[in-house]
Amino acid sequence: MLKTLRSLKNSKLGIVAAIAFLVMIGLSFAAGDISSSQQFGGVAGGDRVATVGNRKLSTAELASAATNALEQLKQENPRLSMKAYVAGGGIENSLTQLIDRAAISVFGASHGVIPSERLVDSEIAKIPAFQGPDGKFSEAAYKALLAQRGLNDKAVRQDLTDGLVARQLLVPGAFGARMPTEVVRRYAALLADRRSGAIALLPAVVFAPSQEPSAAQLAAFYTAHRGAYIRPERRTIRYAVFDESAIRNVPAPTEAEIAARYNANKALYAPSEDRRLSQLVLPSEAEARAAVASGQSLEALAAARSLAVAPLGPIGRAALAAQASPAVADAAFAAQQGKLVGPVRSPLGWMVVRVDAIAARPGKTLDQARAEITADLAAQKKRTALSDFSARIEDEFDKGGSLADVTKELALPIKEAGPLTADGKVYGVANQSAPAELARVVATAFSMEHEGQPQLAEVVPGKTFVVFDVTRIVPSAAAPIAEIRAQVVADYKLEQGNTAARAAAEKLLAALRKGTDLQAALGALGQPGLPPAQKLEISRQELAQQGRGTPPPLALLFSMAQGTAKILAAPQGQGWYVVSLARIVPGSDAAVAPVLADATRELSGVTGREYAESLRVAMREEVGAKRNPAGIAAVRRQLGGEGN
Incomplete structure (x- = not known):
């Protein structure tokens, strides 16, 4: 669940990805939800979760960081809940990121690294959410979005300042790092080595019992594995899509309006x-x-x-x-x-x-510019009318209006999509998803508490809208055993076969340790239907050139000592592998030479990330960071839904 967050420091982007995450904490309000700073101001445990140098981190900051981190994770796992995020250690992870971000900023300030107001202004102006229709920074859009997210100008500027300081301090710390040549050469020699051995697969299905399980055995197996048979929550969505064509009787631009637009933009029409x-x-x-x-x-x-x-x-x-x-x-x-x-x-x-x-x-006179100004004003009037019309629909929904009432007024047919799962897929139908116009509303539909709660959303911002509601909610639950008995029986037999395959793999391992050949040991098992052992002689380079993920038994082959054998579980309980490594031939100088440059780049990147991580830790230790367990626990209780 937290793989995305924990893998940041190990990605190829390294420190750049880490810095991006630091900045994301402060900026993601532009794309996702951030709780109001008032929500956690008075929870038990005080109003702070940590003190970094002379800077206090509030409970509201931690709550916002956790909320935004969850929204990022939901892009990969839409069904992830805040409760699961908290249970998986998400609060601690978000707090560590907050502390590091603050520590870098405090350290930078103490050494004169302080972004200017003009630089922060330029960063704000670059954010698309703060730009008006003309593509330029809009003070009105800025204030409106901050008010919508419950933020203030000071908080936004602090977040941007933190990100800018991190960029200035951490990137130079990792830049130009280089691993010593002799270390790279030794590593490259490992990349070029060649290994010979054998791999045997003991499929669970071969060892599976042929007799049917008893009713008691099947019931006990189903109860123990109920989680494997949970069906996702499904929802059916009714909807209708409309655009500016639904707006009628929009007045044409007047001569006064055309002249006013021309006079307001004289510089545009001047030579x-x-x-x-x-x-x-x-x-x-x-x-x-x-x-x-x-x-x-x-x-x-x-x-x-x-x-x-x-x-x-x-x-x-x-x-x-x-x-x-x-x-x-x-x-x-x-x-x-x-x-x-x-x-x-x-x-x-x-x-x-x-x-x-x-x-x-050449410039344009009013008559020469009239056509384009008229078209622009007409389009603007239509957009305004469409926006006003959409606001009226939302007001009708707030007052108890139904989807049928609105679609009747629009003279539009009601469409239906579903049953859908939270990731937008049609349940029970392979490779089929919700219609494209519902892509923006599926998450909202799954956040509704009840059926029949109509809402309005944008499909194409400012141009196309959709009105929708949920007509049927099927909660997530384990499928009744009577409906899936054949699947449960097959899973039961496979588990029994997997247990027997493990025992057979242990026998093979014991025989190999006594010097028996792997194929001969397979034959001694006396189990019909077993595939023969596969003999291999392969180098790391040949393995990499296969162009796909390394199979687990081959990965094990390249992590073993010469003359050893090991067993490895096949994915999804499908059986067991027995891997025997007979010989390792180290890479020659001629084989190492072609990979030396790539190995240098790779290991130098690792070195740079280590430098940056060490710098991050050193800055945190120098400024000092003290956590407040009571405040942290209070945020954890609030977000995790625990009782006080």
């Missing part, structure tokens, strides 16, 4: 000009003047000084003024195409600029 430029930055004015006077090309001037010509653009005058300086912009936009301009002073030095291309765009 404009972009230029493509090439620039060369020189250290002194005298050198720059001499370069221009020489008559040489910009590339020749750069080559003579071991410098490079940098391309710019297409770029407008205002953008160039902001990027370089107003003086550079004025000079560059006053020159003709192909001319050298300069020298001009810039923050980087003295610039010599060549005008490579000029793209002038």
